[in-house]
Amino acid sequence: MEPIVTRFPPSPTGALHIGGARTALFNWLYARKKKGKFILRIEDTDTVRSTKESVGAILESLTWLGIDWDEGPYFQTERATIYTEYIERLVESGSAYYCSCTPEEVNAMREAAKANGLKPMYNGRCRKKNLGPGDNTVVRLKTPQTGVTIVQDIVKGDTAFQNSEMDDFIIQRSDGSAMYNLAVVIDDLTMGINTIIRGDDHLINTPKQMLIYQALGADMPSFGHVPMVLGADKSRLSKRHGAMSVGEYKHLGFLPDAMINYLVRLGWSHGDQEFFERNDLIEKFDLEHLGRSASMFDNDKLLALNAKHIQSKRPEILADHFLFHLKNLGIDAQNDAFTQGVIETLQSRSKTLVEMAKGAAFYYQEDVQFDEKAAHKFLNPDCLDMLQTIADDIEGLEAYTQATLEHVFKKIMDQTHLKFGKIAQPIRVAITGTTVSPGIFEMLLALGQEKTVQRIKTAIRLIQDTA
RNA sequence: GUCCCCAUCGUCUAGCCUGGUCCAGGACACCGGCCUUUCACGCCGGCGACAGGGGUUCGAAUCCCCUUGGGGACGCCA
Numbered sequence: 001m002e003p004i005v006t007r008f009p010p011s012p013t014g015a016l017h018i019g020g021a022r023t024a025l026f027n028w029l030y031a032r033k034k035k036g037k038f039i040l041r042i043e044d045t046d047t048v049r050s051t052k053e054s055v056g057a058i059l060e061s062l063t064w065l066g067i068d069w070d071e072g073p074y075f076q077t078e079r080a081t082i083y084t085e086y087i088e089r090l091v092e093s094g095s096a097y098y099c100s101c102t103p104e105e106v107n108a109m110r111e112a113a114k115a116n117g118l119k120p121m122y123n124g125r126c127r128k129k130n131l132g133p134g135d136n137t138v139v140r141l142k143t144p145q146t147g148v149t150i151v152q153d154i155v156k157g158d159t160a161f162q163n164s165e166m167d168d169f170i171i172q173r174s175d176g177s178a179m180y181n182l183a184v185v186i187d188d189l190t191m192g193i194n195t196i197i198r199g200d201d202h203l204i205n206t207p208k209q210m211l212i213y214q215a216l217g218a219d220m221p222s223f224g225h226v227p228m229v230l231g232a233d234k235s236r237l238s239k240r241h242g243a244m245s246v247g248e249y250k251h252l253g254f255l256p257d258a259m260i261n262y263l264v265r266l267g268w269s270h271g272d273q274e275f276f277e278r279n280d281l282i283e284k285f286d287l288e289h290l291g292r293s294a295s296m297f298d299n300d301k302l303l304a305l306n307a308k309h310i311q312s313k314r315p316e317i318l319a320d321h322f323l324f325h326l327k328n329l330g331i332d333a334q335n336d337a338f339t340q341g342v343i344e345t346l347q348s349r350s351k352t353l354v355e356m357a358k359g360a361a362f363y364y365q366e367d368v369q370f371d372e373k374a375a376h377k378f379l380n381p382d383c384l385d386m387l388q389t390i391a392d393d394i395e396g397l398e399a400y401t402q403a404t405l406e407h408v409f410k411k412i413m414d415q416t417h418l419k420f421g422k423i424a425q426p427i428r429v430a431i432t433g434t435t436v437s438p439g440i441f442e443m444l445l446a447l448g449q450e451k452t453v454q455r456i457k458t459a460i461r462l463i464q465d466t467a
Numbered sequence: 468g469u470c471c472c473c474a475u476c477g478u479c480u481a482g483c484c485u486g487g488u489c490c491a492g493g494a495c496a497c498c499g500g501c502c503u504u505u506c507a508c509g510c511c512g513g514c515g516a517c518a519g520g521g522g523u524u525c526g527a528a529u530c531c532c533c534u535u536g537g538g539g540a541c542g543c544c545a
Binding site for chain 2: 009010011013043044045046048049050103106110113114115117118119120121136138156159160161162165167169170172173174175177179180181183184199200201202203204205225227228230232236262265266267268269270271272273274275291292293294295296297298300301302303304305307311346347348349350351359409419420421422423424425427428434435436437438439440441
């Protein structure tokens with residue numbers, strides 16, 4: 001059996017958005033699963049809207065998601081001569097022809113068709129004129145006027161299109177450049193792509209493309225059209241639905257693994273399984289379980305999945321992603337034992353890495369930023385003695401462990417008859433400046449003996465100064 | 468307007484192809500409770516759907532038809 005060759009062909013007119021990322025993911029997953037090839041191709045023939053920045057952003061986002069490609073990126077703008085070659089071949093074989101109708105004339109035809117209750121189409125006026133190339137002439141494909149073209153779709157099943165519904169569409173512009181449908185077919189053909197998974201907004205293009213394959217006498221690839229991703233109001237995902245590019249999600253503190261986990265489950269399933277590791281996905285992904293209906297993007301579910309992935313990853317793996325967000329807060333740190341200890345205390349209470357970084361800031365800051373209300377409520381003269389005792393006891397500890405710390409707390413509780421919370425809260429505020437933090441022992445352990453003592457002493461001075 | 472696609476809890480979905488094991492399962496969200504040193508995590512429980520109508524059949528979420536609803540496409544964009 002020939003190896004599977006898939007591709008992802010974004011047009012660089014903006015960042016990589018959610019829908020595109022999912023399409024890329026499906027193609028990539030399938031290629032990896034089948035031990036085939038995944039090719040990246042940039043469809044930049046729309047020179048007006050294509051930008052270099054978009055190309056950069058797309059490549060960066062794919063890389064961040066861990067979607068790597070075996071070939072490319074190819075650029076359609078660099079392949080113009082290949083398209084011209086094929087277009088000429090099509091004209092010579094009588095499958096295509098030159099047309100000198102102006103856009104205005106074609107528009108009039110469309111209006112006329114619409115007025116008759118028909119689909120707006122070009123009427124084939126230049127079909128038999130046998131025109132040669134010239135200024136302001138385009139090349140159109142001579143589409144069959146009768147019969148049907150049946151798309152055998154992997155996810156939708158067979159879909160029949162009446163050939164009479166298709167007009168002689170343009171394959172070459174008057175400036176000599178190739179149109180989308182032609183370029184795609186020639187690329188897919190010459191790159192050996194045999195499996196095309198794309199959004200179902202392309203389903204309508206498929207019969208047109210099949211006609212080109214046929215005119216060329218070429219083998220047809222397999223097609224699979226996946227439903228689109230919709231916004232929360234069921235309309236096409238767009239800016240007003242909030243973040244929609246992969247890059248934004250990176251900055252919002254999402255893990256690439258959570259992202260691909262969420263994206264793949266939007267339209268694909270493996271029984272009741274919700275949580276997937278990357279390798280798990282490669283092993284289990286298939287085309288049979290792709291859904292047929294459109295799905296809405298749900299931020300809450302993404303968030304929940306992100307939390308699960310944060311919980312399940314080892315701190316040293318998480319660290320690199322975490323450090324990026326810490327840096328955004330103006331804190332430079334290393335992937336060392338300290339940072340990993342910090343991460344461990346925050347893993348089960350962070351839905352995003354931004355949350356984690358914010359929650360971790362106090363570990364790294366030299367001076368504790370006291371929340372006024374918290375300090376007022378918990379750092380008062382009443383607890384001076386208690387804090388002093390604890391600071392002394394911790395400082396005197398030879399072994400700084402969970403067990404010895406617990407012992408220190410227990411001793412104070414026995415001496416003062418205070419409840420655990422009455423001791424823990426002031427300490428928490430002294431250490432973090434706020435009333436919300438990781439568990440008291442794990443936090444003190446992660447912070448280290450020296451800083452712990454130092455911060456408690458600072459709090460004591462604060463109380464004495466304000467008293 | 469014409470053509471195409473789609474239709475299970477609010478959302479993502481399992482089940483549909485190969486009718487009975489489904490008074491429809493899981494997850495997110497939501498609501499209760501437990502755990503508890505804060506915040507979380509975790510655990511237990513609850514709420515909640517086969518769009519409607521016709522068939523076919525002993526039996527339909529599953530097969531067929533119609534209606535309705537949603538989405539997409541109709542470019543010298545991709």
